[in-house]
Amino acid sequence: MDFRSDTVTWPTPEMREAAAEAAVGDDVYGEDPTVNELERLAAEMLGKEAGLFVTSGTQGNAVSVLAHTQRGDEIILEARSHIYLNEVGGLAVLGNLMVRPIVGELGWMRPEDIKRAIRADNIHYPRTHLLCVENTHNTAGGIPLTPEQLKADWEIAKEHDLCVHLDGARIFNAAIALEIDVKKLTQYADTVMICLSKGLSAPVGSVVVGRGEFVKKARKYRKMLGGGMRQAGIIAAPGIIALTKMVNRLTEDHETARLLAEGLKKINGIRVLNLVKTNMVNIDFAGIDWTSSDWIEACRKLGWKTRASGTITRLCTHYGIDIEDIKAFIEGLNKLVYSESL
């Protein structure tokens, strides 16, 4: 059992079968029917013209940002967003881009803050050209941003001729949590990156969607980054299962996260730090006087992999974790916390 991330999910038996039986061709020539179908399906589900299968979320964000911008442009993004913090500085290295981080409220950048950050047309300034939004917002605790929040940011962006890219690594978690069609969220972005390999459980891959011209440009950047794949239908086939069979199942992950948070709150000395709206529970266990190694060791004894930074950790629920697993974990943890020694 593994709480570290929803990226640890294994492909379902149906995905393995689909991979084995996938029709394939050379995708660099546009001839892999399974990849083409995945790209079409993702674009349709997200309400965009075209799609591009990429190797990872990081690559999807990179090709999107590159396709939107020119060297020296400035990008507005949230100060704790994945693109800014966790994508190896690709914005600077690959795009020669400037960044203008804004501290959001639970992951949401307020429109007035965005407005203030947009550069005037002045010879001294870089061009502000792109707004990047993240939904759900990972470091804010898996918070789903609502259509109203996204619309407010979109309107400010469009008033100032900015493009909007949505890092939707977990956009289906947001749609499921808000009980709305995902298009209600993606309508407020020119381009969207979704991950197939997180809660949707595919073994690998992400898809970028947007207008046909944008996807054509992004495809070229994907090739430049070494992401031109050949008989990629083998890995695209599980992605099709992810989109057709695994989206509604995310409610189970939200329910297990809610149960986990409730159980943890009842343990003296553990504080739940986030609003648990999707599949993430952030906690601080400073009150039980354990070090990060104590925490990791206690979880290991209970059969779980976790990680911790100081006394803070994020627990992620996903395919393969059910209600009984959570109950057993909470019961075991209670025993360890209240016993004299670990």
Ligand SMILES: Cc1ncc(COP(=O)(O)O)c(C=O)c1O
């Ligand atoms: C919000 C967000 N965006 C992008 C990514 C990058 O995805 P990948 O790990 O496939 O590169 C992640 C990964 O955890 C993420 O949480």
